[in-house]
Amino acid sequence: MITFENVGLRYGMGNEILKDLNFRIAPQSFQFLTGPSGAGKTTLLKLILFSLKPTRGMISLFGRDAATLDKDAITSLRRRIGVVFQDFRLLDHLTTYENVGLPLRVQGREEATYRAEVVELLGWVGLGERMHVLPAVLSGGEKQRAAIARALIVRPELLLADEPTGNVDPTLARRLLRLFMELHKSGTSVVIATHDLALMDQFDGARRLVLGDSRLHIYD
Amino acid sequence: MVVVTGDARGAKGGASSAKSEPAGRALRRDMPLVPAASIAGRALVTVVAIMTFLAALTAGVAILIADASHDWQDDVSHEMTIQVRPTPGHDLEAETNAAAVIARKASGILAVEPYSKTESEKLLQPWLGSGLDLGDLPVPRLIVVKLDPASSLDLGALRKTLEAQVPGVSLDDHRMWMARLASMAHATVAIGLVVFVLVLTAMMLAVAFATLGAMAGNREIIEILHFVGAADSFISGQFQRHFFRLGLRGGAIGGGLAILFFFVTGHVIGWWRATPGGEQIEALFGTFSLHLKGYAAILVIAAAIAVITGFVSRIIVFRHLRRLN
Numbered sequence: 001m002i003t004f005e006n007v008g009l010r011y012g013m014g015n016e017i018l019k020d021l022n023f024r025i026a027p028q029s030f031q032f033l034t035g036p037s038g039a040g041k042t043t044l045l046k047l048i049l050f051s052l053k054p055t056r057g058m059i060s061l062f063g064r065d066a067a068t069l070d071k072d073a074i075t076s077l078r079r080r081i082g083v084v085f086q087d088f089r090l091l092d093h094l095t096t097y098e099n100v101g102l103p104l105r106v107q108g109r110e111e112a113t114y115r116a117e118v119v120e121l122l123g124w125v126g127l128g129e130r131m132h133v134l135p136a137v138l139s140g141g142e143k144q145r146a147a148i149a150r151a152l153i154v155r156p157e158l159l160l161a162d163e164p165t166g167n168v169d170p171t172l173a174r175r176l177l178r179l180f181m182e183l184h185k186s187g188t189s190v191v192i193a194t195h196d197l198a199l200m201d202q203f204d205g206a207r208r209l210v211l212g213d214s215r216l217h218i219y220d
Numbered sequence: 221m222v223v224v225t226g227d228a229r230g231a232k233g234g235a236s237s238a239k240s241e242p243a244g245r246a247l248r249r250d251m252p253l254v255p256a257a258s259i260a261g262r263a264l265v266t267v268v269a270i271m272t273f274l275a276a277l278t279a280g281v282a283i284l285i286a287d288a289s290h291d292w293q294d295d296v297s298h299e300m301t302i303q304v305r306p307t308p309g310h311d312l313e314a315e316t317n318a319a320a321v322i323a324r325k326a327s328g329i330l331a332v333e334p335y336s337k338t339e340s341e342k343l344l345q346p347w348l349g350s351g352l353d354l355g356d357l358p359v360p361r362l363i364v365v366k367l368d369p370a371s372s373l374d375l376g377a378l379r380k381t382l383e384a385q386v387p388g389v390s391l392d393d394h395r396m397w398m399a400r401l402a403s404m405a406h407a408t409v410a411i412g413l414v415v416f417v418l419v420l421t422a423m424m425l426a427v428a429f430a431t432l433g434a435m436a437g438n439r440e441i442i443e444i445l446h447f448v449g450a451a452d453s454f455i456s457g458q459f460q461r462h463f464f465r466l467g468l469r470g471g472a473i474g475g476g477l478a479i480l481f482f483f484v485t486g487h488v489i490g491w492w493r494a495t496p497g498g499e500q501i502e503a504l505f506g507t508f509s510l511h512l513k514g515y516a517a518i519l520v521i522a523a524a525i526a527v528i529t530g531f532v533s534r535i536i537v538f539r540h541l542r543r544l545n
Contacts, residue, residue: 051446071452071542079449089444093255097247106450115247131247150448 001027001158001189002048007057009040009047018043019214021057025158025191030184032200033193035211041193042086044211045160048191049081050074062157079107082151084161088143090135090150096142097122097131100149107154118153125149125179140167148176158189165199177202253445254438254462261466264430268470269477271423272525275416276478276518282412283514289405296394296401302363305388313337316361319386323365326381328373331366423525424532431463431533435540442541452541460534467529475522482510482518 002025009018018040025031025048033041046052047059050066059066061077069077082103090099097118098105104114122131125145135143144167151159161180165173177199184190191209194200200208208219302319306312320334335343340361341354348354367373379391435442445455486509510518 049447075446075449075451078447083447085447089440089447091253091441091444094251094253095247095249098249098251102253102444103448106445106448106454108454111247111250119247154449 001025001029001062003058003060004047005058005060007047007054007059009043009052010055015214016055017214018047018211018216021047021216023209023216023218025189027157027189028184028187029207030181030190030203030205031192031207031209032203033191033209033211034195034200037195039211040214041195041211042162044216045083045162045191045193048158048160049078049083079103079154080157082154082156082159084144084147084151084159084164086163086166088135088147090143090146092135095132095134096127096138096146099135099146100131100153102150103154114153118149121149121153122146141169141172144168144172144176148179152183156188159183159191161190161192163194163196164192165194165196170198173199174202252462253441253458254434256462256465261434261462264426264463264466265470265473267426267430268423268467268525268529269473271419271426272471272474272522273477273481274474275419275423275525276475276521277481278412278415278419279517279521280478280482280510280514282409282416283510283517285408285412286405287511289401289408292401293398293405296397298367298369299394300365300367301392301394302365302382303360303390303392304363304386305360305390306358307388310387312361315386315388316363319382319389320363322381322385323363323378326373326378328368328371329365330368332363333366334363335361337361420525420528424528427463427467427529427532428536431459431536432540434459434462434533435537452538455541456534456537459537460530463533464526464530467526468523470529471522471525474525475518478518479515482514486510 004021004023007018007021008016010016021044033044035041043052047054050059050061050069053067061069061074062080064073064077066074090096091102094102100122101111101114101118104118105111119128119131122128125148127142127145127149130138130142130146135146138146144164148161148164151161159180164180165176168176173196180190180192181203192199200206210217210219302323304312304316304319307315316334320332323329323332337359340359343362344354344359375391375393382389382391442455445458490509
């Protein structure tokens with residue numbers, strides 16, 4: 001699904017912040033991406049999303065060399081990936097419903113065609129009563145769930161979640177993890193960037209990608 | 221929903237989907253993705269309104285002058301003047317009558333009006349003042365010849381006949397005046413066009429800067445749209461729609477003010493027509509009232525400015541996104 005071969009990244013003329021990344025994200029796989037703060041977890045997620053281009057090496061997205069893809073092709077591949085940001089990245093002037101429906105709206109779908117899907121998903125993540133409100137009045141946990149719902153609404157083949165439990169209490173964190181595990185069971189590959197060891201211990205079967213010293217260590 | 225499986229969905233999905241229909245009607249807000257209200261947006265509406273007003277004013281005045289010039293040319297081209305200068309040994313009165321008779325005989329002439337001695341001397345009053353005895357001065361006599369627009373006149377033949385039979389005669393068909401009027405009208409329209417283009421260029425630059433400002437202010441929105449799979453054409457379309465709305469509002473205000481200006485000015489000048497100042501303005505601009513096509517031109521300009529505003533912003537956003545990539 002996603003393959004990195006000898007990938008390195010540097011900003012400007014500085015040192016490489018990520019070097020010699022070699023790994024593969026297989027279909028229907030589940031992995032935690034971990035490492036100390038500042039190790040480059042978010043940067044690696046951006047490389048997977050191809051919103052950052054590597055300074056060397058090759059990234060293959062869904063079997064295609066990302067370097068050879070034009071903008072439209074990257075956009076269409078990106079639609080197969082759902083992303084949950086650490087800071088939620090909800091649009092402040094849109095309601096919870098509109099934020100969750102956004103990925104479908106940008107694909108040019110009529111609102112009436114996805115209304116039921118969005119309402120159902122919002123109900124499932126426990127935001128059924130909060131769909132008319134703006135993000136400003138949502139709690140951190142509610143924003144996180146809205147962000148997750150927005151990532152899931154496109155039924156992604158790959159879900160990237162950056163510290164999805166960073167702003168929620170342990171109970172909700174466990175519930176969100178169960179949600180990601182459900183997704184994994186239904187066939188979605190999941191990459192969760194986190195430094196929450198307790199969270200990772202709840203899913204022993206997951207692969208661990210550990211970033212340290214700008215390199216990636218894989219523990220299957 | 222494919223992504224949701226197992227008990228969790230069964231427990232929570234059912235209740236909410238039952239609510240989907242009644243909620244759906246209230247859910248649709250068609251909220252633009254680029255926030256509509258901002259101080260920069262209001263400033264741009266003001267700039268577009270001013271630019272539209274100036275562009276419409278320029279176009280309106282150019283139309284007025286072109287129309288007035290057309291009227292003058294029309295008036296002048298339907299008239300000729302025969303001038304009979306006094307020559308020694310000849311009776312000026314008889315010469316004038318002879319010239320008038322020759323003119324009346326020519327085809328394509330509607331009316332011939334010789335000016336009497338008193339009328340001819342009166343024409344000099346603005347320069348020489350009144351109360352002077354002009355009896356000793358060799359004041360030429362004029363004959364105004366009105367042409368029939370329906371038939372053609374052999375000007376060369378008439379001139380030859382007059383020159384052969386009446387000494388000291390000259391025929392002025394006003395071509396020189398018409399040429400001058402035409403060149404003045406063309407120059408005015410050209411100046412109007414240049415001013416119009418300058419105003420439009422200034423407006424496009426203002427829109428370009430406003431678009432860049434809006435993009436900088438909404439950078440996070442653009443980034444999020446990219447991450448959720450929006451194509452560049454979708455994002456630039458959102459900005460185009462946003463700026464088209466601003467342009468439409470500015471164009472409507474500016475165009476509306478220009479229409480009001482011409483409407484009110486036309487009426488005010490109509491009231492002043494009897495005064496010397498009013499006469500001068502009327503001589504230059506006619507009645508200073510735009511015809512329907514003038515008002516239609518202003519509406520077209522306002523609409524075109526809205527379209528241009530949206531189009532310029534789309535181009536700027538597209539180029540900016542390409543640079544980002």
